[in-house]
Amino acid sequence: MLTEPSRTHRREDGRDVPLLLWRFPSSLLAASTAVLGGGVGPREWLINASVPMSYSRPDPDAHLAELAGNLGLTGAGVGLMTGVDVADVVSAGDDGVRVWATVGLGAPIPASDPGAAGFAHRPGTVNIVVWVPERLGDGALINAVATATEAKAQAIGDLGLAATGTATDAVVVLCPLGGPVAAYGGPRSRWGAPMARAVHRAVLDGGAVNLATGRSWSSRS
Template identity: 60%
Template sequence: MLSEPFLTSRVEDGHDLPLLCWRAARPLRAVSSAPLGGGLGPRNWVVNATVPMSYRRDDPADHLAELADRLGLTGPGVGLLTGVDVAEVVTADDGGVRVWATVGLGVPVDAAAPAGPTGWSPTADPGVPVAPRVGTVNIVVLTPVRLADAALVNAVATATEAKTQAIRELGRPGTGTPTDAVTVLCPPAGPVEPYGGPRSRWGGRLARAVHAAVLAGADGHDVAWSDRPA
């Protein structure tokens, strides 16, 4: 249904940078908060690309589309960016739900942080503090059953709750990072599951898998990718 991610690399601005790519045998239903391919709809692939912490492009969707084109990917897909090494991807399974996570928690923040001076961010909300060097937690989820639209949206909330639970258990301040993204994919056909909350059958499995992946991914792998030359 969805391949295991393969690891490759590319050279950009003097940096040798890794990226992960998943391919679907046929289009999957998806919901995502990613800069490329966000929203609801069919998706054929997912890319998760490392960028240096000096990254300053303000067109991440165009950048990711360029990377997908280099890989020969066609049709709609999902593109994610992170400042951590995607080779450190962590996989977790629970009852048929599979999760992949790249975890950077160098500077977690509270979602409802008070207004104040801002750091740089291509999507910064004026008046909201943003750390100038943030980590990113990118989560990709595959369920073996078709989820209704509402269940897909609920699954994103469930994944976020599970991530925050893991951050709390790690003793880190904050609820996440300003650049975290979640993608949930499922089959396009079959009986429809209406619920994706943490106490639902599939939402519970998703939550446990995300929780396990974030805990494992933060175990020594939350250092940002350095700006080292190729």
């Protein structure tokens, strides 16, 4: 079972900036869309760091690697960033699956927009971390990322937004490295169904708070 993250901070520009930290007790298999530690493979740790909405560094992967090094983290890990206060993380569980979401909806977009041009980086960002207690096959891992994304988009629609997410959202699905292999990760599969429900609930609850308060991390610091 993946345990709750610890809440810590780093000192940056004269301020204490919050982040969430998971130190895995043993290597886990991850499928990740993160800028640091993206792809599929074993991972040792995960961080989710708040950044100002004005964040404009062109090398977030290097920045996250620096943060990990300052925390004494070694080996392969995953690094996420968001413009919201990660202390507002929302967790949800369903039938053995666990989900943690930090939900920033300050810059929502529809995935397909004929009028969109270029890439404007705004770190509002919805970050989703999923724990599944059974080893997922390679295809199931990728399918699980899609399932979590579908559930996120459903929750955002249920919040009344004509959007599917933000331009910088990330999903990380974690499972054991060994043991029996589950072949499917779609929304009606053994693990995909509870995952979809838990992701939907976490994003819906976190998004409702974010939209009601309009709070980013920088607005609270």
